[in-house]
Amino acid sequence: MGIAxxxxxxxxxxxxxxxxxxxxxxxxxxxxxxxxVACEKKQL
Amino acid sequence: MSLELGVKxxxxxxxxxxxxxxxxxxxPNSGKSTLINAIAGxxxxxxxWPGVTVEKKSAMFEYEGSKIKLVDLPGTYSLSPYTQEEIIxxxxxxxxxxxxxxxxVDATNIERNLYLTIQMLELGIPxxxxxxxYDEAEQxxxxxxxxxxxxxxxxxxxxxxxxxxxxxxxLLKAATEAAANPSRYAPKQLHYSEDIESAATFIQTHLxxxxxxxxKRYPMRWLAFKVMEGDSHMMKEAGLDIDISLIEQATKHLxxxxxxxxxxxxxxxxxxxxxxxxREMVKRPEIRKMExxxxxxxxxLNRFLGIPIFLAAMWLxxxxxxxxxxxxxxxxxxxxxxxxxxxAAKAITAVNGPLWVASLATEGVLAGVGFVLxxxxxxxxxxxxxxxxxxxxxxxxxxxxxxxxxHSMGLHGKSFIPMLLxxxxxxxxxxxxxxxxxPRDKALTALLLPLMSCGxxxxxxxxxxxxxxxxxxxxxLWSMYVMGIxxxxxxxxxxxxxxxxxxxxxxxxxLPPYRMPSLRxxxxxxxxxxxxxxxxxxxxxxxxxxxxxxxxxxPWGVESKKDSYLGKTGQVIAPVLEPIGFGNWxxxxxxxxxxxxxEIVVGTMAxxxxxxxxxxxxxxxxxxxxxxxxxxxxxxxxxxxxxxxTFGVTSISAEEDDSVSxxxxxxxxxxxxxxxxxxMAFVLxxxxxxxxxxxxxxxxxxxxxxGVAFGYQMVLAWVVALTIYQGGKLLGIGI
Ligand SMILES: Nc1nc2c(ncn2[C@@H]2O[C@H](COP(=O)(O)OP(=O)(O)OP(=O)(O)O)[C@@H](O)[C@H]2O)c(=O)[nH]1
Ligand SMILES: [Mg+2]
Numbered sequence: 143m144g145i146a147x148x149x150x151x152x153x154x155x156x157x158x159x160x161x162x163x164x165x166x167x168x169x170x171x172x173x174x175x176x177x178x179v180a181c182e183k184k185q186l
Numbered sequence: 187m188s189l190e191l192g193v194k195x196x197x198x199x200x201x202x203x204x205x206x207x208x209x210x211x212x213x214p215n216s217g218k219s220t221l222i223n224a225i226a227g228x229x230x231x232x233x234x235w236p237g238v239t240v241e242k243k244s245a246m247f248e249y250e251g252s253k254i255k256l257v258d259l260p261g262t263y264s265l266s267p268y269t270q271e272e273i274i275x276x277x278x279x280x281x282x283x284x285x286x287x288x289x290x291v292d293a294t295n296i297e298r299n300l301y302l303t304i305q306m307l308e309l310g311i312p313x314x315x316x317x318x319x320y321d322e323a324e325q326x327x328x329x330x331x332x333x334x335x336x337x338x339x340x341x342x343x344x345x346x347x348x349x350x351x352x353x354x355x356x357l358l359k360a361a362t363e364a365a366a367n368p369s370r371y372a373p374k375q376l377h378y379s380e381d382i383e384s385a386a387t388f389i390q391t392h393l394x395x396x397x398x399x400x401x402k403r404y405p406m407r408w409l410a411f412k413v414m415e416g417d418s419h420m421m422k423e424a425g426l427d428i429d430i431s432l433i434e435q436a437t438k439h440l441x442x443x444x445x446x447x448x449x450x451x452x453x454x455x456x457x458x459x460x461x462x463x464x465r466e467m468v469k470r471p472e473i474r475k476m477e478x479x480x481x482x483x484x485x486x487l488n489r490f491l492g493i494p495i496f497l498a499a500m501w502l503x504x505x506x507x508x509x510x511x512x513x514x515x516x517x518x519x520x521x522x523x524x525x526x527x528x529x530a531a532k533a534i535t536a537v538n539g540p541l542w543v544a545s546l547a548t549e550g551v552l553a554g555v556g557f558v559l560x561x562x563x564x565x566x567x568x569x570x571x572x573x574x575x576x577x578x579x580x581x582x583x584x585x586x587x588x589x590x591x592x593h594s595m596g597l598h599g600k601s602f603i604p605m606l607l608x609x610x611x612x613x614x615x616x617x618x619x620x621x622x623x624x625p626r627d628k629a630l631t632a633l634l635l636p637l638m639s640c641g642x643x644x645x646x647x648x649x650x651x652x653x654x655x656x657x658x659x660x661x662x663l664w665s666m667y668v669m670g671i672x673x674x675x676x677x678x679x680x681x682x683x684x685x686x687x688x689x690x691x692x693x694x695x696x697l698p699p700y701r702m703p704s705l706r707x708x709x710x711x712x713x714x715x716x717x718x719x720x721x722x723x724x725x726x727x728x729x730x731x732x733x734x735x736x737x738x739x740x741p742w743g744v745e746s747k748k749d750s751y752l753g754k755t756g757q758v759i760a761p762v763l764e765p766i767g768f769g770n771w772x773x774x775x776x777x778x779x780x781x782x783x784x785e786i787v788v789g790t791m792a793x794x795x796x797x798x799x800x801x802x803x804x805x806x807x808x809x810x811x812x813x814x815x816x817x818x819x820x821x822x823x824x825x826x827x828x829x830x831x832t833f834g835v836t837s838i839s840a841e842e843d844d845s846v847s848x849x850x851x852x853x854x855x856x857x858x859x860x861x862x863x864x865x866m867a868f869v870l871x872x873x874x875x876x877x878x879x880x881x882x883x884x885x886x887x888x889x890x891x892x893g894v895a896f897g898y899q900m901v902l903a904w905v906v907a908l909t910i911y912q913g914g915k916l917l918g919i920g921i
Pocket of ligand 2: 258
């Protein structure tokens with residue numbers, strides 16, 4: 143496998159890991175109601 | 187009265203010109219969220235039971251050139267600081283000082299609602315009453331004299347029907363007008379008995395003299411009441427440190443004369459006033475007929491029939507879900523495996539990409555995501571029925587019926603609300619534990635919640651049921667949910683005896699009347715619940731299927747998937763699963779990736795078992811697209827036929843699609859009905875998904891509870907699967 147393959151692979155895996163991090167951690171798994179305030183901050 | 191108006195400082199008026207903040211407050215289940223949705227076109231969660239909204243939420247919209255921010259508050263019966271809902275609502279009204287309050291009053295229940303209204307008037311913020319659910323009040327034959335109500339309370343009263351969007355324009359006009367002229371719309375206030383008033387004046391004078399800085403922040407008369415009541419939450423927040431003897435001096439003759447504490451005395455007076463007001467304003471018909479709601483409840487809440495009816499209702503839901511959605515699942519599945527993967531491959535050859543990228547796109551993404559997508563119709567069907575049960579009012583009964591069973595074992599009935607939400611997705615359920623006052627109840631509820639079978643587990647059930655239990659599909663599916671509930675009760679009892687000793691307070695839930703949800707609302711809220719699963723498929727399930735593909739194909743050039751990284755991991759874990767019936771590396775690796783989200787279990791299996799597509803005849807792009815369209819039309823027909831079949835015409839045979847049977851045949855080889863059932867139970871129980879873990883961390887501020895949940899669920903899942911497998915083997919069932 144050539145350099146190009148390795149590069150593409152790293153790009154794809156990197157993108158996938160970033161997407162995982164973003165949607166799971168940052169967006170709290172996009173749970174229902176998280177678009178509004180529910181998951182943003184704790185009230186109490 | 188004029189004192190309170192001092193609250194409106196000039197700076198507040200400045201910001202007001204930009205946006206008018208309207209707080210929507212009122213009793214639980216009076217239609218606040220429905221009203222906001224109707225006005226602003228938002229999609230706040232609505233359900234026919236008290237306690238749906240647990241958190242303040244807002245919706246923005248424009249009205250006659252000005253921006254209006256509507257704030258939905260949790261429903262409360264009073265503004266005393268005893269429940270989290272009350273604290274959230276009260277803190278908002280006091281500290282954020284909205285420009286106007288829309289007090290949503292349930293017209294069928296005026297007396298109880300007015301108690302809160304009276305408290306609200308004391309806050310010195312203009313109030314407009316939305317006399318909501320007016321349609322039902324009229325139906326019952328109530329005649330409400332809104333003019334008299336306006337005069338007695340000194341505020342505008344607008345009859346509304348939020349579900350039919352009627353009265354909204356008048357309401358908005360009244361609200362914006364009141365916000366613009368707060369002094370003209372200052373509400374009247376209840377005059378308590380002389381004793382109370384003079385005590386309040388005494389304290390208020392003291393506050394004005396010694397704590398004059400508070401005048402900017404609080405309505406002083408109200409603050410004086412709070413001091414008299416000994417409201418420590420409020421005093422702490424205001425930073426008030428008043429000599430107890432002073433309060434006693436002001437109130438001692440009162441408590442002595444009435445033999446009660448100040449708070450109760452004042453509450454009594456408010457109740458009396460509300461009752462008097464209601465008597466004057468509302469004319470009820472002389473003869474009261476027994477209402478439909480009461481008739482239904484006589485049966486549904488029956489001591490002996492209650493639980494069987496609940497179980498039967500659930501069974502019907504699962505049966506319908508399965509039958510209705512099966513053809514659509516087959517369709518998406520066929521489309522992703524056949525024409526769509528051909529299209530993907532064509533696209534990649536067209537841009538001249540490397541061959542392995544084509545394999546990643548088809549075997550990885552299309553198999554992984556596509557297989558999860560195949561179950562979106564099932565999930566939507568399920569969410570539709572859940573939404574229907576919520577909207578009709580039956581869910582509240584289910585909670586009531588189960589509560590009676592659970593309370594005897596020491597569990598808190600209020601925990602049921604988060605658990606009900608958990609059937610859609612566990613995550614909102616975790617956030618909803620916020621309403622539980624007692625930290626122990628809160629943690630316990632969060633621990634048990636993952637046992638409620640959420641939508642994400644459906645795909646796993648459906649694949650295995652499709653492979654092994656087609657004749658009893660509904661029943662097997664139902665048994666999974668019942669198993670989850672039964673184990674939650676069992677674990678609750680165990681936890682109560684060990685980790686969480688102590689009594690739970692009694693919880694009394696008000697049962698709403700039955701209502702027919704409108705189709706429009708049903709569809710909107712079904713979409714709101716189900717859309718989450720679509721977003722998931724497009725984001726992290728997509729990401730995971732890519733990673734899984736690499737894990738199955740690395741190290742580079744690996745001969746068989748068994749020797750790949752994922753395969754090796756699976757082989758390490760497999761022996762642990764041996765005694766419970768599925769000690770193969772495929773199942774083990776699918777369970778590992780399923781830790782992210784449970785749908786991924788089937789996605790990974792689809793990737794592992796991705797059967798090489800036999801060379802199909804050459805097709806053109808437009809042929810592929812046409813094929814997708816044609817099979818969709820067929821699926822709609824099948825789905826409709828299936829629903830009729832449910833009601834007893836003929837039994838349905840699951841459509842044998844080539845690609846589906848691809849995975850099904852492999853699974854049929856790898857599992858037996860018995861091991862399949864054990865596997866389903868394991869997936870139900872084995873651990874909360876990562877998103878739930880994050881939600882728990884977020885809600886409790888520590889990983890501790892997730893750790894506990896993880897630990898006990900792993901053990902529970904293993905023990906249950908072991909019991910099923912070994913028990914079944916002994917009895918010779920389904921081997
Ligand atoms: N008939 C009728 N039903 C209504 C009306 N407004 C709301 N409802 C129904 O009342 C129920 C409760 O509505 P919600 O908007 O969830 O009530 P809420 O006040 O936000 O309740 P909480 O969030 O629990 O405090 C739903 O089933 C609505 O469909 C109305 O004007 N007429
Ligand atoms: Mg609400």
